[in-house]
Amino acid sequence: MHTELPSLDPDDWAAFRTLCHDLVDEALKAVEGVREMPVWQPMPDAVRSALREPAPRSAQGAERVGAEFLKRILPYANGNLHPRFFGWVHGAGTPVGALAEFLAASMNANVGGRDHGAVHVERQVIEWCKEIFGFPAEASGLLVSGTSMATLIGLTVARNVLAEGDVRDLGLLAEPRQLVCYASQQVHGSVAKALELLGIGRRGLRLVPVDAEHRLIVEELHNAIRLDRAEERRPFAVVGTAGTVNIGASDPLAELASLCRAESLWLHVDGAFGALSLLAPGRRGSLKGIEQADSLAFDFHKWLHVPYDAGCILVRRGGQHRASFAREQDYLAAADRGLAGGAPWFCDFGPELSRGFRALKVWFTIKTHGLDQLGQAIAANCDLAVRLAGLVGKEPCLELLAPVPLNIVCFRYRGEGLPEAVLDRINSDIVADLQEQGIAAPSTTRIGGRLAIRACICNHRTRARDLEILLEAVRTLGRQREAELSAVGQA
Numbered sequence: 156m157h158t159e160l161p162s163l164d165p166d167d168w169a170a171f172r173t174l175c176h177d178l179v180d181e182a183l184k185a186v187e188g189v190r191e192m193p194v195w196q197p198m199p200d201a202v203r204s205a206l207r208e209p210a211p212r213s214a215q216g217a218e219r220v221g222a223e224f225l226k227r228i229l230p231y232a233n234g235n236l237h238p239r240f241f242g243w244v245h246g247a248g249t250p251v252g253a254l255a256e257f258l259a260a261s262m263n264a265n266v267g268g269r270d271h272g273a274v275h276v277e278r279q280v281i282e283w284c285k286e287i288f289g290f291p292a293e294a295s296g297l298l299v300s301g302t303s304m305a306t307l308i309g310l311t312v313a314r315n316v317l318a319e320g321d322v323r324d325l326g327l328l329a330e331p332r333q334l335v336c337y338a339s340q341q342v343h344g345s346v347a348k349a350l351e352l353l354g355i356g357r358r359g360l361r362l363v364p365v366d367a368e369h370r371l372i373v374e375e376l377h378n379a380i381r382l383d384r385a386e387e388r389r390p391f392a393v394v395g396t397a398g399t400v401n402i403g404a405s406d407p408l409a410e411l412a413s414l415c416r417a418e419s420l421w422l423h424v425d426g427a428f429g430a431l432s433l434l435a436p437g438r439r440g441s442l443k444g445i446e447q448a449d450s451l452a453f454d455f456h457k458w459l460h461v462p463y464d465a466g467c468i469l470v471r472r473g474g475q476h477r478a479s480f481a482r483e484q485d486y487l488a489a490a491d492r493g494l495a496g497g498a499p500w501f502c503d504f505g506p507e508l509s510r511g512f513r514a515l516k517v518w519f520t521i522k523t524h525g526l527d528q529l530g531q532a533i534a535a536n537c538d539l540a541v542r543l544a545g546l547v548g549k550e551p552c553l554e555l556l557a558p559v560p561l562n563i564v565c566f567r568y569r570g571e572g573l574p575e576a577v578l579d580r581i582n583s584d585i586v587a588d589l590q591e592q593g594i595a596a597p598s599t600t601r602i603g604g605r606l607a608i609r610a611c612i613c614n615h616r617t618r619a620r621d622l623e624i625l626l627e628a629v630r631t632l633g634r635q636r637e638a639e640l641s642a643v644g645q646a
């Protein structure tokens with residue numbers, strides 16, 4: 156029986172502090188020693204079933220829950236802290252980012268609006284981003300969960316600005332013509348998803364052919380726009396990519412910007428990971444034109460290694476951004492002074508009202524390391540990608556499948572005279588073997604119809620030796636798989 160009103164604070168603060176310190180020590184030990192661990196290990200069935208339990212009605216206590224975390228959760232990480240994690244596009248995290256995450260949670264700020272420190276930190280982070288990408292003073296921004304959400308917001312503003320009617324009031328049913336958005340065939344799936352959510356649908360997305368370097372062909376784009384106009388549809392936006400997910404190619408953004416200006420279209424840039432490559436010495440040139448985008452989506456959780464999740468949308472004309480999301484509500488009225496001051500509120504720039512303090516981990520990361528050091532880590536990843544491509548080129552049993560414009564190397568094991576279907580199978584088996592044996596974690600993709608081992612180097616801990624380990628293992632596993640298949644007569 157409680158004699159006092161119950162509180163969720165610890166009864167014994169000193170004991171709780173000790174527990175926190177112990178857990179932090181264990182978590183940091185895991186980061187410090189990550190290189191010695193398998194890149195990934197599946198969670199054993201016994202651990203999975205041990206995690207399953209009815210919703211606990213009675214208190215288990217933080218000590219017991221913390222011990223369970225160390226035993227049953229921490230060892231079964233995604234693997235992206237490890238220097239030989241090469242899959243998808245995953246940032247590697249930093250210890251200081253983890254610290255900032257804890258500190259932000261300790262404040263438990265709701266950054267939807269009002270006048271408090273977290274709001275000012277987010278504003279500062281957005282100002283830095285405007286400066287990094289050369290956006291004008293009137294530009295606005297919002298920290299979001301990632302580029303998928305940022306693109307949804309950017310294309311919402313584009314739709315609302317360029318639709319013929321007032322979409323916020325009337326909805327799309329009142330639009331006389333089908334809205335059309337253009338992007339390259341290599342565009343990320345989040346763009347189609349955004350168009351589905353916006354009521355435009357996948358039919359409103361034209362996929363424009365790319366050249367041998369995977370860059371959108373501007374002439375093809377121009378033709379597609381002309382055709383849609385001739386057939387009474389309404390082109391409204393072009394999505395340019397800075398760093399395609401397959402190989403890291405960047406569309407000719409400056410050309411896209413001038414075409415969009417000439418055609419009165421919105422240019423949204425998906426720069427999920429590639430945009431921040433302009434921090435790397437000598438890389439700004441390949442993203443020329445990014446500063447002219449009407450909206451730009453990118454992630455801090457990828458190449459800036461801020462712990463998940465942290466993305467950003469920048470919109471060139473802040474007034475248009477706000478006009479897409481602001482809503483008057485009596486209980487949320489902003490005031491000239493007091494805690495309800497601090498206008499404009501972030502909730503007026505996106506769909507979410509309650510928002511966490513994502514900005515602190517970005518602020519901590521940028522201030523702790525500085526943009527130069529972060530840019531050097533990006534440059535080092537790109538240099539390693541060139542090195543990996545060179546090593547692949549020297550190996551008769553390996554084959555490079557795509558250019559390497561940034562940090563992604565797509566290659567495959569090639570046996571002697573094996574049919575394509577068998578090569579696909581061998582290479583997907585190699586990737587699964589590498590992951591399951593904890594040696595390395597590349598992912599797969601298809602390049603020109605062929606299954607590729609895709610190594611995306613997006614980790615500040617990766618070194619040249621890690622690439623050699625990867626290739627040694629690919630060679631060995633490839634030979635093993637080839638021998639197994641020929642033993643059963645399938646090769």
Ligand SMILES: Cc1ncc(COP(=O)(O)O)c(C=O)c1O
Nearest residue numbers: 244301302303343345399400427
């Ligand atoms: C080019 C590109 N666009 C968009 C995304 C989606 O980003 P997020 O996972 O942060 O939503 C990714 C993710 O890898 C990507 O590579």
